[in-house]
Amino acid sequence: MKVILLQEVKKLGQKGDVIEVSEGYARNFLLPKKLADVATSTNVNNAAQKKASEARKQQQAIDEAKVMASQLGKVELTIAVKTGEGGKLFGSVTSKDIADALEAQHGLKMDKRKIELKEAVKAVGTYPVTVRIHPEISTQIKVHIEGA
Secondary structure (H helix, E strand, O other): OEEEEOOOEOOOEOOOOEEEOOHHHHHHHHOOOOOEEEOOHHHHHHHHHHHHHHHHHHHHHHHHHHHHHHHHOOOEEEEEEOEOHHHEEEEEEOHHHHHHHHHHHHOOOOOHHHEEOOOOEEEOEEEEEEEEEEOOEEEEEEEEEEEO
16 A cells, blocks of 8 residues: 655655555554555645645755855954953853844844854954854854953
């Protein structure tokens, strides 16, 4: 019996795949648990349209991320923090501080989890910071840490 998978099923396939399974497996397991649907011509066409729609949405998200990455590549942030002797900071500059500075200085709202610091910033200077916009796309911004 041919069925269309509605979810990923181990050892069978991914969502949207049209596969051949035994009649009993389909009727007793896949169909009652709503893991699959019978592969009629209408259902196959609907599944193909859904796959194409998801691919378009994913491509659109990638395009938007590329535009944002090009804009963020030009950004330079300046963060003023309290310093002690020798340019050492009281505490450190975190990804949350950088996200807040991005929003305050450039109006860009960025989630702090998307900002990747290799190590904690604990001294005055200029640091490159990686911002992951999309799982496949990231860019670097320059962060200037100044003593106040």
